[in-house]
Amino acid sequence: MKTVILDRDGVINKNPPNNGYVCDWNDFIFLPNALEAIRILTQNGYSIIVATNQAGISRGFYSEKQLSEIHQQMLDIIEAEGGKIVKIYYCPHHPDAKCECRKPNPGMLLQAAQDSEFEVSTTFFIGDSITDIQAAHNAGVLPILVLTGHGRETYKKYINAESTLSPYKPEKIFTNLYSAARWMIMPKN
Numbered sequence: 001m002k003t004v005i006l007d008r009d010g011v012i013n014k015n016p017p018n019n020g021y022v023c024d025w026n027d028f029i030f031l032p033n034a035l036e037a038i039r040i041l042t043q044n045g046y047s048i049i050v051a052t053n054q055a056g057i058s059r060g061f062y063s064e065k066q067l068s069e070i071h072q073q074m075l076d077i078i079e080a081e082g083g084k085i086v087k088i089y090y091c092p093h094h095p096d097a098k099c100e101c102r103k104p105n106p107g108m109l110l111q112a113a114q115d116s117e118f119e120v121s122t123t124f125f126i127g128d129s130i131t132d133i134q135a136a137h138n139a140g141v142l143p144i145l146v147l148t149g150h151g152r153e154t155y156k157k158y159i160n161a162e163s164t165l166s167p168y169k170p171e172k173i174f175t176n177l178y179s180a181a182r183w184m185i186m187p188k189n
């Protein structure tokens, strides 16, 4: 099955202000056209997976139970709008924990590939941060950068061509998830 993996914050919903974490549902605001993007991907046969760093759990800002409640509300709205997300992977660990799942490490993407049996080399991971692009490279999936969330900052870092980043260039760049989705569903020769 065709699969696409999405980062959450800055791709589906706005990066929240303050401490940068979605601590409860009030902090969760869908980005413009994100629901429509998820709908057209779903309608065109894509299996959609989310992979998100959630260190706010290890920092004590919210619990795994609260996170799952936020995700349930998100999924309910996505489904009401005609889209479907099949699975959400999250890393609850602190950056100091040096786990395998926290992006830029590839753990979540590799676990998803194993669970859902998709071909990594032809699957896209859509994110707004350098750590998303790096995680994609580290997992062998194709990175797409969107310019929502931290995307513009990330893009500037690439044009400034910092040599340490150059091996991790995105495969494609789109203004937002909707334009990425439109491209993904276009017939390719």
Ligand SMILES: [Mg+2]
Residues within 6 Å of the ligand: 007, 008, 009, 010, 011, 127, 128, 129, 149
């Ligand atoms: Mg993000």
Ligand SMILES: [Zn+2]
Residues within 6 Å of the ligand: 091, 092, 093, 099, 100, 101, 102
């Ligand atoms: Zn982790």
